[in-house]
Amino acid sequence: xxxxxxxxxxxxxxxxxxxxxxxxxxxxxxxxxxxxxxxxxxxxxxxxxxxxxxxxxxxxxxxxxxxxxxxxxxxxxxxxxxxxxxxxxxxxxxxxxxxxxxxxxxxxxxxxxxxxxxxxxxxxxxxxxxxxxxx
Numbered sequence: 607x608x609x610x611x612x613x614x615x616x617x618x619x620x621x622x623x624x625x626x627x628x629x630x631x632x633x634x635x636x637x638x639x640x641x642x643x644x645x646x647x648x649x650x651x652x653x654x655x656x657x658x659x660x661x662x663x664x665x666x667x668x669x670x671x672x673x674x675x676x677x678x679x680x681x682x683x684x685x686x687x688x689x690x691x692x693x694x695x696x697x698x699x700x701x702x703x704x705x706x707x708x709x710x711x712x713x714x715x716x717x718x719x720x721x722x723x724x725x726x727x728x729x730x731x732x733x734x735x736x737x738x739x740x741x
Contacts, residue, residue: 624652624655627648627652631649639734639737639738640737641733641737644730644733644734644737647730647733648730648734651723651726651727651730654723654726655723658719658720658723661716661719662716665712665715665716668708668712669712672705672708672709675701675702675705676705679701679702692706
């Protein structure tokens with residue numbers, strides 16, 4: 607039951623910093639990484655991070671509507687309902703049912719995308735560390 611509630615109330619944001627990579631590219635010092643395949647992989651990774659930021663904006667737009675609905679219907683962010691209460695409300699309130707479906711989708715969609723980005727970041731970090739290890 608907790609998993610159900612967490613899907614309805616979870617929203618994942620990506621926090622990232624691209625300043626070091628951006629500086630290497632903008633100053634033309636990206637050549638400090640001699641492994642060209644790694645540079646290509648890093649560039650693709652940061653392009654995907656930028657796309658994810660756009661996706662986060664789409665998610666926030668959807669979440670705003672859900673938050674507006676919650677406020678308009680007297681539902682607070684910390685209100686807790688039993689599974690039975692949630693099912694009963696979803697059966698009787700189409701707007702709430704839409705909220706439940708959208709919230710579950712957004713949480714799963716964001717988490718799965720961010721999980722892959724995190725895994726790629728860890729792989730790239732290990733590759734960069736190996737590249738600069740003996741310098």
